[in-house]
Amino acid sequence: MQMSASVQQQLGNKLTAEVGYIGDLGRKLPVIYNQNVTNEFNLFNGTAGNFTFFPIFTMANRGNSSYHSGFLRIRAQTGMDCA
């Protein structure tokens, strides 16, 4: 989900200022983890073979991300030709 908002204000004839926010939220992103970590630990009991349990790399949708930013932009104009 993306969010953005900004306010722009002209300051005199040659100056413009803008303040804003941009955000992005990510949910249920793909991540990889070892699903079999619990069973691997059972190797400690000595009864299971060393190669009985393997890591099971599993892709799950438990990842998440967030991005927040604030910005300030100033635009100045001088003369007849400007950027």
Place this chain on the structure above:
Amino acid sequence: MNGSYVWSKAIDNASSSTFRSLPLSLSNLSIAYQVFGSDNPAADCIFFAIFCSIGGEQVPLTIPSINFNPSAVTTTGAGQPQVTPYLLPQKAGNFMRDDRGRSDFNATHRGVIDYTWEVPSLKKAIGAPGWMDDWQLSGVFTAQSGQPFTIFAGPIAGEITQRVNVLGRVNVSNNPNGAISTTNLQLASQSAACSPPYPSSPTFVGNLFQPIPGKACPGNSGRNAFTGPDYVNMNFAVQKKFHLWAEGKMLIFRMEFYNLFDRANYYNPISTYSTDGVTVNPDFGKIKSAHDPREIQLAIRFTW
């Protein structure tokens, strides 16, 4: 002229969406990878616990003895030096919290100024010949804080994402020969929690590859907890127009400078503190790559 400043903060939890392809042996994958590595289920409980908490879930464990072939646990340390993003979370059962940190692309501060300046007419100002007019200067100045990185200290027993222990403030500089201060760094294998308790035990071979059974040695530093060199760059261009014999025909000579001041904008340093979990990597902290140096480009354009 435009000037902008951006503050940002990007956070996510670790791992990308591709599977690992490191040259780990079968024994490491099947035994050592998690038994002595991080996120061992007994990490948060005592050795002889009956119940242990894994990500908030009570899981019964039985640990009467250790009985396996020690030779199967040794690691070759053949894994490639790891840089973020790494493919697997450090704690498989707690990666939602443990590996949550700054995103790899995060740059907290970034400022950009760009401008274009048409040089005022010299003919009007000082009466210079007309062909001396029509100059234009332009440029882009960028300053940005460094990007995050993780300091790895593994692998121990095949645990590739093991992070370093931090004992205090860790300074990062722009020195390409030693960008990361090692004063307050410690291999996870050297911490008390990971020292072998019974060096002569017949069921436990005491060496640094085999820390206390049931003790995870993931290091206490966070993912992307460190910040690399900053980035400052100035691009500049100057051009001159010549009006030709006919209306609308023009010849433009343009010279562009990228990284005008030839500043060394380094990429992140090598952050693998150890490639085998025991010895310090001699390349640790060295910077062996950088953004482009100064480049000059000439152009001639004819418009009609």
